[in-house]
Amino acid sequence: MSNPNNVSLNINHDLTFIDGHALTIPTLSILTEDGDIHPSATAPDISKNTAIKLYETMRFIRLLDERMQGAQRQGRVSFYMQCLGEEAAVTASAAALDQDDMIMAQYREQAALHYRGFTLDQFMNQMFSNELDLGKGRQMPIHYGSKELNYMTISSPLGTQIPQATGYAYGQKVKHIDAKSGELESPIDNVTICYFGEGAASEGDFHAGLNMAAVHKAPVIFFARNNGYAISTPADEQFKGDGIASRGVGYGIKTIRVDGSDALAVFAATQKAREIASTHGEPVLIESIAYRLGAHSTSDDPSGYRSKDEEANHKVCPIDKFKKWLIKQDWLNEEDDAKAKEAIREDILAALKRAEKVQKPALEALISDVYDTPIPSLVRQYDDLKAHIKQHPDAYPITAGRIK
Amino acid sequence: MAKMNMLHAINSALDITMQEHPQACVFGEDVGYFGGVFRATSGLQEKYGKHRVFNTPLTEQGILGFANGLAAFGAPALAEIQFADYIFPAFDQIVNESAKFRYRSGNEFNVGNLTIRTPYGGGIAGGLYHSQSPEAYFAHTPGLKIVVPRNPYQAKGLLRACIKDDNPVIFFEPKRLYRASTGEVPEEDYSIELGKAEVVQQGTDVTLLAWGAQMEIVEQTAKQASEQGISCEVIDLRSILPWDVETIAKSVTKTGRLIVSHEAPITNGFGAEIAATIQQECFLHLESPIMRVCGLDTPYPLALEKEYVPDALKVMAAIKQSMDF
Numbered sequence: 260m261s262n263p264n265n266v267s268l269n270i271n272h273d274l275t276f277i278d279g280h281a282l283t284i285p286t287l288s289i290l291t292e293d294g295d296i297h298p299s300a301t302a303p304d305i306s307k308n309t310a311i312k313l314y315e316t317m318r319f320i321r322l323l324d325e326r327m328q329g330a331q332r333q334g335r336v337s338f339y340m341q342c343l344g345e346e347a348a349v350t351a352s353a354a355a356l357d358q359d360d361m362i363m364a365q366y367r368e369q370a371a372l373h374y375r376g377f378t379l380d381q382f383m384n385q386m387f388s389n390e391l392d393l394g395k396g397r398q399m400p401i402h403y404g405s406k407e408l409n410y411m412t413i414s415s416p417l418g419t420q421i422p423q424a425t426g427y428a429y430g431q432k433v434k435h436i437d438a439k440s441g442e443l444e445s446p447i448d449n450v451t452i453c454y455f456g457e458g459a460a461s462e463g464d465f466h467a468g469l470n471m472a473a474v475h476k477a478p479v480i481f482f483a484r485n486n487g488y489a490i491s492t493p494a495d496e497q498f499k500g501d502g503i504a505s506r507g508v509g510y511g512i513k514t515i516r517v518d519g520s521d522a523l524a525v526f527a528a529t530q531k532a533r534e535i536a537s538t539h540g541e542p543v544l545i546e547s548i549a550y551r552l553g554a555h556s557t558s559d560d561p562s563g564y565r566s567k568d569e570e571a572n573h574k575v576c577p578i579d580k581f582k583k584w585l586i587k588q589d590w591l592n593e594e595d596d597a598k599a600k601e602a603i604r605e606d607i608l609a610a611l612k613r614a615e616k617v618q619k620p621a622l623e624a625l626i627s628d629v630y631d632t633p634i635p636s637l638v639r640q641y642d643d644l645k646a647h648i649k650q651h652p653d654a655y656p657i658t659a660g661r662i663k
Numbered sequence: 664m665a666k667m668n669m670l671h672a673i674n675s676a677l678d679i680t681m682q683e684h685p686q687a688c689v690f691g692e693d694v695g696y697f698g699g700v701f702r703a704t705s706g707l708q709e710k711y712g713k714h715r716v717f718n719t720p721l722t723e724q725g726i727l728g729f730a731n732g733l734a735a736f737g738a739p740a741l742a743e744i745q746f747a748d749y750i751f752p753a754f755d756q757i758v759n760e761s762a763k764f765r766y767r768s769g770n771e772f773n774v775g776n777l778t779i780r781t782p783y784g785g786g787i788a789g790g791l792y793h794s795q796s797p798e799a800y801f802a803h804t805p806g807l808k809i810v811v812p813r814n815p816y817q818a819k820g821l822l823r824a825c826i827k828d829d830n831p832v833i834f835f836e837p838k839r840l841y842r843a844s845t846g847e848v849p850e851e852d853y854s855i856e857l858g859k860a861e862v863v864q865q866g867t868d869v870t871l872l873a874w875g876a877q878m879e880i881v882e883q884t885a886k887q888a889s890e891q892g893i894s895c896e897v898i899d900l901r902s903i904l905p906w907d908v909e910t911i912a913k914s915v916t917k918t919g920r921l922i923v924s925h926e927a928p929i930t931n932g933f934g935a936e937i938a939a940t941i942q943q944e945c946f947l948h949l950e951s952p953i954m955r956v957c958g959l960d961t962p963y964p965l966a967l968e969k970e971y972v973p974d975a976l977k978v979m980a981a982i983k984q985s986m987d988f
């Protein structure tokens with residue numbers, strides 16, 4: 260019998276099939292619900308500054324989400340997506356990275372972007388698609404991106420960022436391969452993290468991206484947010500077998516599953532994953548388990564597909580859990596926390612009002628960036644459109660007044 | 664007759680199909696208990712069971728590959744792609760597989776039982792990934808049929824015809840009109856013949872041709888034009904592939920003028936095919952060049968949607984230009 264490369268032939272004489280659940284992957288948990296370190300766990304190496312910044316980011320995002328959810332109901336923004344229940348998963352993973360590591364996200368990762376330093380005004384300008392939006396008012400609310408902060412602009416088609424992350428990470432690594440010897444000089448200074456939902460993990464791009472990363476050893480951290488639902492589809496109608504983690508193993512990728520409501524567990528896992536990716540130049544998969552407490556988006560109503568009982572069973576608040584730990588560390592107190600919340604609420608409201616008043620992008624934004632410079636047919640279309648708008652200025656109030 | 668919106672009409676066509684064929688299956692992302700993000704499949708799972716109306720994993724390529732297999736087996740496969748913008752991961756399964764199944768096998772196998780439903784088009788503040796009109800990509804592929812309804816009555820009759828048709832069909836549903844367009848729809852079964860355009864309004868001066876949601880715009884423009892003494896003949900193409908050259912040519916022979924309007928970018932949009940064919944068919948009858956009022960050659964924008972879309976003012980400008988030529 261030949262031995263196809265990469266397959267271990269463990270000869271056996273029983274007719275045995277391996278069950279889909281035979282591989283049960285453990286879940287790393289460090290914090291208890293009361294904010295203590297689990298007796299048999301070890302706390303990760305996290306500085307006070309990092310821990311506080313992590314907490315402040317989660318607190319800010321919770322308040323931003325609440326306000327923008329409300330703003331959508333008032334008709335002030337067209338759409339919003341909150342990350343209720345997943346704040347710790349996203350923030351703590353971002354906190355364990357280097358500021359210059361690349362983030363390629365799905366859409367529910369605003370906390371990672373804020374951790375990097377995306378300002379309140381930048382969030383608002385994108386959501387109001389005004390002329391200060393870095394994306395020039397072209398995409399729906401929450402499709403953020405910032406080159407300065409190494410946060411790739413969100414694309415709506417699910418999963419497309421996964422093989423892209425593999426390619427980006429490979430670029431980060433190839434710089435460190437000695438041209439003569441072909442040897443890797445490690446550590447690689449920057450790696451890529453790629454976030455996606457358990458739903459997106461069904462897309463063909465997921466399989467392509469993981470396989471490419473494994474075979475070509477790209478330093479990418481695949482961060483699967485398994486929050487139990489893809490819009491209305493529960494995870495058990497999404498995949499069989501042991502979660503997304505078992506797929507990482509199947510592709511030959513080092514894999515860990517963490518409690519995504521536990522900021523310390525996520526931090527520890529990501530810190531270690533980064534070390535593996537940067538020293539060995541290879542991919543790692545983290546599966547975070549944290550229930551999606553809110554609706555999928557403001558266009559969705561989860562009462563149509565899941566029961567109140569089910570929701571009540573998942574009421575763990577990742578922010579409270581971490582806060583209890585911080586208080587026990589004596590790094591935070593309730594009074595300051597309450598005051599800060601009030602101040603943030605006011606800031607958010609003020610920023611919302613500011614962004615609402617900024618004008619929309621000028622007509623030029625319609626045709627720029629389709630190519631590096633507009634091709635002749637597009638220039639002709641643009642000239643015709645300008646002439647048309649000049650003739651009917653009242654019909655196009657957003658741009659008419661600004662056409663020369 | 665009952666008053667229905669387009670979603671009810673589509674639901675009714677699916678319901679009739681499920682009753683008619685015990686192996687017909689409705690599937691796609693979130694279509695099961697939830698009834699799809701637009702609720703077009705509401706109530707069907709309760710009625711026909713989880714084995715026939717089900718959520719798929721989130722994989723368009725998987726949905727269409729599965730649908731091709733199911734249809735090849737002989738069961739009506741009623742696949743939903745949640746937004747037409749997300750049909751592209753399934754592009755290979757559609758253009759290389761669905762479209763060529765019959766041809767490459769000498770009709771040993773075919774997927775005539777396949778119907779793909781998908782919401783398309785703009786007007787919902789959806790930006791570039793929730794607004795596209797990708798019909799032209801598919802219209803370049805022999806072996807597919809492509810149909811676009813403009814109101815609930817058309818939606819039910821055309822969808823039933825797509826399902827009964829023995830070819831794979833893509834049915835593009837104008838999502839802006841899902842709830843906005845209502846009308847009288849028979850509760851019983853009926854079909855509208857595929858490949859036939861409908862003359863919605865007779866006229867003598869200029870032919871306005873569109874499909875789907877864009878019909879509302881050209882009908883509105885025709886009304887404004889008639890106030891200015893211009894008589895428009897308004898035609899709904901309904902089937903993009905095959906398309907009804909005869910009805911359009913007959914109309915243009917009468918009016919001498921043609922304006923085609925669609926939301927998709929103008930370059931290589933289906934309007935280009937129509938203009939080329941009609942100028943050949945009607946060359947000696949044309950009083951002015953055939954015009955196209957379409958989307959710009961840019962991705963579908965968000966903030967500047969109004970500027971981008973072919974609205975009534977732009978159609979009107981084309982009518983005047985055509986009349987004054």
Ligand SMILES: Cc1ncc(C[n+]2csc(CCOP(=O)(O)OP(=O)(O)O)c2C)c(N)n1
Nearest residue numbers: 367415416417456457458459488489490749
């Ligand atoms: C290719 C593609 N198909 C469908 C959609 C529509 N869609 C947007 S979000 C979503 C659910 C995603 O679920 P999951 O990946 O689990 O992430 P979560 O929303 O739970 O964070 C769907 C179906 C899309 N954006 N892209």
